[in-house]
Amino acid sequence: MRRFLLATFVFLASFLLTAKSLNDPADRLLGVWEPSNGRARVKIEKIGTKYYGKIVWLKEPTDPETGKPKLDKNNPDESLRNAPLKGYRMLKDFTYKGDDEWTEGTIYDPNNGSTYSCIIKMKDANTLEIRGYIGIATFGRTDVWKRLQVPAKP
Amino acid sequence: MIKCVFRVRFKKEAIGLHTFVWFPTTGLLNSSCITTVFHFSFFIFTLLQASHFPLTFGKTRNMKKISFLLFAASILLFGACKNDTKKITYTLDNLQFNLEGPLFEGPNTAQVPIQLDLAKITGIPQATANQIKSVKLVSCEINAPEGQNFNPVSNVVLQLAADKVDMTEIALLNPIPQSSKSIAPQPKANELSTFFQQGNIIVLLDATLLADQEESLSYTGKLSFELEVTN
Amino acid sequence: MNYASRLLFVLLLSMPLSHAFAQTDSTATEEDYGEYDNxxxxxDGNKNYxxxxxxxxxxxxxxxLGYDFQGPQTLSADSFGAVSPYERAFGLAHGxxxxxxxxxxxxxSIIVQMSANYLETRYQEKANQTGTNGILAQALTNNGLRSMGLGTTIFKPLDGKKFLLFQGSADLNGDWQWGDFMPLKYLKYSAAAVYGLRTSDRKQWGIGLSRTYRAGELNYIPILLFNSTNPSNTWGTEILFPARAHVRRTFSPRSMAFFGYELEGQSYRLWFNPSTRGEDLEIRRSEIRLRFVYERSLKDFIWMSLQVGYRINYSYNVDRLPDGKDFYRGFFGTQPMAMENKLTNPLYINLSINLVSP
Known part of the structure; x- marks a missing residue:
């Protein structure tokens, strides 16, 4: 009987551990997302235990002025102003707080080179509410991002 | 004659000063700190002995002033020594930055997780996080493998990430000179002690590619940090 | 092998299987990030707003939070009751x-903002002035003018191009004092509605109608919105005509200059003095601020704004409100004014510190 209980425990533990590694609720944030203006696509990935989002696609990748790829020309760090905007890590340092919320992160607005505090709330599996704010969440603005379907590797 | 008298008097003052600083602090400080205080005081004293100071008028008041200055300087040094820190250079060598293809035009990221052993780094057995007072990146070097160079890459940014600290840019090189086989991104003056206090850090290399490419890229990095730790 | 042992054997066998399934599952969902275009x-996709x-x-x-300074100015007041026309010189007016x-x-999909505002103008009569003095100059010197209000702005995008904009506010304007507020029945209500088009990322325009006191007295005025930026983001316009119109010169997203004007006005009730309270008098104050503005970020979202300009008096007349109720005269009405006053035009400076929005 003791062996039976032990086996059951081992089985359940193994099952739960497997399930957890596959279905960590925090990892639901991973994927490619599009802001409401449809002008960019952002891939959210995990580095360590935190989540970061990089611009992977721009609707208008070239600067109409120069005819060259858009640069991060408003970056407060002057040495990075000639770096391409595509690939810029605009979401940084998000940790999963629970209740479908990722907090303590920042969002960068390439239009003005400003970085805002940010909260990400997952409304459903394919919808994020991203609120950038200054100081307190009241002084902020929410945008809705939608998940893009990434095809499976052939 | 007068000059001589003052010299003698001044010497007394200086000796008094040494005594004043030396005795109460002997038991409190380790010898290196006390030695610094002592030597500093003695250095000033020697300067004065060489008669560079205008001691020819208002002599007594001058003596008092100088004694006070010496005392204040020593106390300042004493304050600086109080926590008795030491400087250590720590090098993270042979960091393997693997950028796995397909790679895209723009920044691509390679990450290297590092587990820091504080005891090994500081040379202090059972070193704790709060003994790390300051960490600065002092030099950085990234090398391309034999027969390759950095031509596919226009610029690189090195960043540190850790669980409880915001991702921080630590060095960058923009643009990378043509045909470079080895590059030395410019370290930023950021204070990085909070990363070292975490224990586990991730070194990220964001390499901006000039064009899409299928093949992976691999570079080797070496980062040297200067740490200030308390004993 | 008893039952329990057999079960254990089956379970142990199943463990690697569960991992194997997991592995298969994981491989199946491995995603190809090679292509982001298609x-x-x-x-559901994002509704485009x-x-x-x-x-x-x-x-x-x-x-x-700012402070406004107007240079010295002279009021030429009309006759009122038994008081003949008079002139009164003021020093620096500030607030x-x-x-x-x-x-x-x-x-x-919608933006709703609540706003609160307060502005004051304190007048200082120059010393050693003799001659007639009337209720208007006395009210300005003794009490100054204050305006405090609450408002709301609603921006409702209809789709990726069209939008509606509503603004409404209620303001308490007069020579009231802190601790001695005017009753809320004297609130002045303003509103505006605009239908607009955002024709590109660099241009939006709209037309609408406003109920406004910017010309001093109640008016219904058509409005035109026109904001634009040139492709290199160095020049632009920020126009909400007739309230304000500016040409913008952008040095960087954190530093810009403007040249243009703002039409500023309200109807201020002369309420504080009990002896004239019953007369229901209101100063129809309106001024055009022709100005140069420089704004820059001091640190992150803290911006400073410096305005330097010429304050042109448009109206400083006084109306007597029949039965205390406001009325509409418009540009062509013939209702007489209680006082037709003039005010000289000084230079002005306004310095403010601002927290700006994301």
Whole structure:
């Protein structure tokens, strides 16, 4: 009987551990997302235990002025102003707080080179509410991002 | 004659000063700190002995002033020594930055997780996080493998990430000179002690590619940090 | 082998299987990030709503705290009752200005902001002036003018291009004092509605109608919105005609200059003095501020704004409100004014510190 209980425990533990590694609720944030203006696509990935989002696609990748790829020309760090905007890590340092919320992160607005505090709330599996704010969440603005379907590797 | 008298008097003052600083602090400080205080005081004293100071008028008041200055300087040094820190250079060598293809035009990221052993780094057995007072990146070097160079890459940014600290840019090189086989991104003056206090850090290399490419890229990095730790 | 042992054997066998399934599952969901151009939405796509801003527009101010200085000016007051026309010279007129615009709802489908504002003008009569003095000069010198109000702004995008904009506010304007407020029945209500088009990321325009006191007295005025930025983001316009119109020169997203004007006005009730309270008099104050403005970020979202300009008096007349109720004269009405006054035009400076919006 003791062996039976032990086996059951081992089985359940193994099952739960497997399930957890596959279905960590925090990892639901991973994927490619599009802001409401449809002008960019952002891939959210995990580095360590935190989540970061990089611009992977721009609707208008070239600067109409120069005819060259858009640069991060408003970056407060002057040495990075000639770096391409595509690939810029605009979401940084998000940790999963629970209740479908990722907090303590920042969002960068390439239009003005400003970085805002940010909260990400997952409304459903394919919808994020991203609120950038200054100081307190009241002084902020929410945008809705939608998940893009990434095809499976052939 | 007068000059001589003052010299003698001044010497007394200086000796008094040494005594004043030396005795109460002997038991409190380790010898290196006390030695610094002592030597500093003695250095000033020697300067004065060489008669560079205008001691020819208002002599007594001058003596008092100088004694006070010496005392204040020593106390300042004493304050600086109080926590008795030491400087250590720590090098993270042979960091393997693997950028796995397909790679895209723009920044691509390679990450290297590092587990820091504080005891090994500081040379202090059972070193704790709060003994790390300051960490600065002092030099950085990234090398391309034999027969390759950095031509596919226009610029690189090195960043540190850790669980409880915001991702921080630590060095960058923009643009990378043509045909470079080895590059030395410019370290930023950021204070990085909070990363070292975490224990586990991730070194990220964001390499901006000039064009899409299928093949992976691999570079080797070496980062040297200067740490200030308390004993 | 007993039952329990057999079960254990089966369970242990099943363990690697469960991992194997997991592995298969994981491999099946491995995603190909090789191509970002032709991705489709995983669920419903985003409904496309146009933004309330365009590229390059100066940042809107969440909180603004400033001080306004007007140079010396002379009031030429009309006769009133037994008092003959008179002139009164004032020194520096100055006052605090505060405004807050707090987003209550701020989503891409709707933005609702609540606002609060306060501004004051304190007048100082020059010394040693003799001759007649009347209620107007006395009210200005003794009490100054204050305006305090609450308002709301609603931006409702209809789709990726069209939008509606509503503004409404209630203001208490007069020579009231702190601790001795005018009753709320004297609130003045203003409103505006605009239907607009955001024709590109660099241009938006709209037309609408406003009920406004900017010309001093109640008016219904058509309005035109036109914001634009050139492709290199160096020049632009920020126009809400007739309230304000500016040409913008952008040095960087954190530093810009403007040249243009603002039409500023309200109807201020002369209420504080009990002896004239019953007369229902209101100063129809309106001024055109022709100005140069420089705004820059001091640190992150803290911006300073410096205005230097010429304050042109448009109206400083006084109306007597029949039965205490406001009335509409418009540009062509013939209702007589209680006093037709003149005010000389000084230079002015306004310095403010602002918290700007994302």
């Amino acid at each position: 991705l489709s939405f995983a669920g 146009c933004s309330n801003k365009i590229e390059g527009l100066s940042p809107s101010k969440l909180i603004s 605090l200005r505060f405004a807050a615009n707090v987003p209550v709802i701020s989503r891409n």
